Amino acid sequence: MSTPFQPRTFDALVIDGHDWAGGRLELNYTLRGPDPVSFTEVIDFGDTDTEPDPRLTRLLALTCSLSYYKAAAPPKVEIAFPTHDFEKTYLSALIEGGLGEFAYTNQLPGALTPEIDGPAATATPDPRDDWDPAATPLVPVGGGKDSVVTIEAFRHHGVAPMLFSVNRYDPIDRCIEVSGLDSVHVRRSIDRRLIQANAEGAYNGHVPVTAINSVIGLMVADARGFGPVVLSNERSSNVGNIEWLGRDINHQWSKSLAYETLLRDTLAQLGFNPDRYFSLLRGLSESQIADRFATSPEYFGVFTSCNRLFALDPSRRASSWCGHCPKCQFVFVLLAPRLGRATCEKIFGGNLFADTGNRDGMADILGLGVHKPFECVGEYYEAAESMLAVIDDPQWQGLPLVDEFAGRRVQLAAVAVNPDPSPAAHHVPERYANLLDTKPIDG
Numbered sequence: 001m002s003t004p005f006q007p008r009t010f011d012a013l014v015i016d017g018h019d020w021a022g023g024r025l026e027l028n029y030t031l032r033g034p035d036p037v038s039f040t041e042v043i044d045f046g047d048t049d050t051e052p053d054p055r056l057t058r059l060l061a062l063t064c065s066l067s068y069y070k071a072a073a074p075p076k077v078e079i080a081f082p083t084h085d086f087e088k089t090y091l092s093a094l095i096e097g098g099l100g101e102f103a104y105t106n107q108l109p110g111a112l113t114p115e116i117d118g119p120a121a122t123a124t125p126d127p128r129d130d131w132d133p134a135a136t137p138l139v140p141v142g143g144g145k146d147s148v149v150t151i152e153a154f155r156h157h158g159v160a161p162m163l164f165s166v167n168r169y170d171p172i173d174r175c176i177e178v179s180g181l182d183s184v185h186v187r188r189s190i191d192r193r194l195i196q197a198n199a200e201g202a203y204n205g206h207v208p209v210t211a212i213n214s215v216i217g218l219m220v221a222d223a224r225g226f227g228p229v230v231l232s233n234e235r236s237s238n239v240g241n242i243e244w245l246g247r248d249i250n251h252q253w254s255k256s257l258a259y260e261t262l263l264r265d266t267l268a269q270l271g272f273n274p275d276r277y278f279s280l281l282r283g284l285s286e287s288q289i290a291d292r293f294a295t296s297p298e299y300f301g302v303f304t305s306c307n308r309l310f311a312l313d314p315s316r317r318a319s320s321w322c323g324h325c326p327k328c329q330f331v332f333v334l335l336a337p338r339l340g341r342a343t344c345e346k347i348f349g350g351n352l353f354a355d356t357g358n359r360d361g362m363a364d365i366l367g368l369g370v371h372k373p374f375e376c377v378g379e380y381y382e383a384a385e386s387m388l389a390v391i392d393d394p395q396w397q398g399l400p401l402v403d404e405f406a407g408r409r410v411q412l413a414a415v416a417v418n419p420d421p422s423p424a425a426h427h428v429p430e431r432y433a434n435l436l437d438t439k440p441i442d443g
Helices: 054-064 085-098 100-106 145-156 170-179 192-200 209-224 257-270 286-293 326-339 341-348 356-365 380-391 400-406 409-415
Strands: 012-021 024-032 037-044 076-079 115-117 138-140 162-166 183-189 229-231 242-244 247-249 277-279
Touching: 012 054, 024 054, 037 192, 054 085, 054 209, 054 257, 076 085, 085 100, 085 115, 085 257, 100 242, 100 247, 138 145, 138 209, 145 170, 145 286, 162 170, 162 209, 183 209, 209 229, 209 257, 257 277, 286 326, 286 380, 326 341, 326 356, 326 380, 356 400, 380 400, 380 409, 400 409
Parallel strands: 012 076, 076 115, 138 162, 138 229, 162 183, 229 277
Antiparallel strands: 012 024, 024 037, 037 183, 242 247
8 A cells, every 4th residue: 555645744845956868858856854755857859969058957947846846835945956036036936827726726825935945046147149030930739729820820921830749649740740840749757756646645736837848849949940939829818717815816827928928038037039939829819719720621620629638648548529628618619600510510529519518617618607617718708709609500509508508698798798809918029920910921
C-alpha cells in the first residue's frame, strides 16, 4: 500500500535548477519537508546540439514549477539559482493568475500568494536582440478551430509558417497534414512521481499549460532562427469564470491578454524583443473566429476541440468528440447555425441537441445556468446569439433541447448582447496586422 502524500508537511517548493544534454532539458524541483520529494521534468527538443538561451531556460524552469508547486501548495517557493526581481514578479503573477481555478476548486486561497525567495542575479541583461522579426513565424497548433484560422490567415496571404506542438496528438497531426505545412515538435514529460503523488493525496487541478507551451515555443523559435511565436488566443479568453474572494478566477488566464502582456514585458526585461510573442486572433470574438473557420471545410473532418482527446494517459484519451463536455457543447452551439445540421452531426458523430443529458451544461454556456464552465469556452453572449439563430432555423426544430431553449427566448435575447463592443486591445505587430484581412496582399 502506498504511503499517503501529506501536502501540509512540506514547507517549500525548491526550484533546484536545470541540466542540458543531447537535446534534452531536465528541470529539477524538490518539495521540502520531513520526507522531501524530488521531481525531474524532461523537455526533449529532438536531435539538436543547440543549447537553449539560458534566459529562456530559467523562464521555463519557473513556468513549469507550477505543476509541482500545486501538489502541496506550500507557503514558500525558493529559487536555487540567481534571478532578477522581475523574474520573481513573473512567477508570482503566474501563480496568482494561472492557479486561480486550482485554488478555487481546492479551497486554498493561500496557494495564490506564496513567499518567493532566492539569490539575486547581479548582471544586467543585454538589451540588444539580433532576432529577425521577418523570419518564418512559428505557429502552435492545438488541433481546434482557432489555430486553423491562424494557419489559413497566413496561407491566404502567401505566408507559410512553421507549425509547432508540444507532444503529438491525433487532432494536431491531422490538422497539420491538411495544411500541407512543415512542422516541428517537442516532447514534454511530466515526472511520473507527480502522477503517483496525485494518487496518494496530493492536491491536483488546472495549471496554465498555455504558458508552458508558449515558453517552449519561444525556445524553439530562438534556437532554430524562426520569427515570432504566433498564438491563436481570442478576446473571450480575457473573461473569467467566477468571482471568488475578490478575485476573478479565469480558466483561460494563460491565454488572456494579461498573461500575454506579462510574458512580453518579461521578455523585454530579459533583453528580448517582445514582438517575439503575440496572439494573432486577440481582437476577434469566438463568433468571428467561427465565421472564418466555416470557410475552411477541408478541416471539418479532422479538427477536434474536445480536451478528452488530449489526456496525458493514452489509455484515458477519447477517440473523437465526447459530446458531453463544455467544450463539445460550446463548439456545437457555435457552429450549428454556421455549418448546418447535417454537417454538424457528421463532425460530432451525433446531435448534441437531441441529448437531454446536455441540458445543464448547455444552460451554463448560454448564461442561463450556474456559471461559465471551467473550460476554454467563449462568452455567454456568443453562445446565446448562436442559439437564437438555431431556434429560428427549421432544420433544428423538433429537437428536445432546441425546443426547450426556445421557451426561454426572452432570457436568451437578454444574454445575447455584447457587454463590451469596444475594439479589443492586442499586441499584433504592424507587419502582421493585415493577416486577418479577407483580401490577399497581392490583390
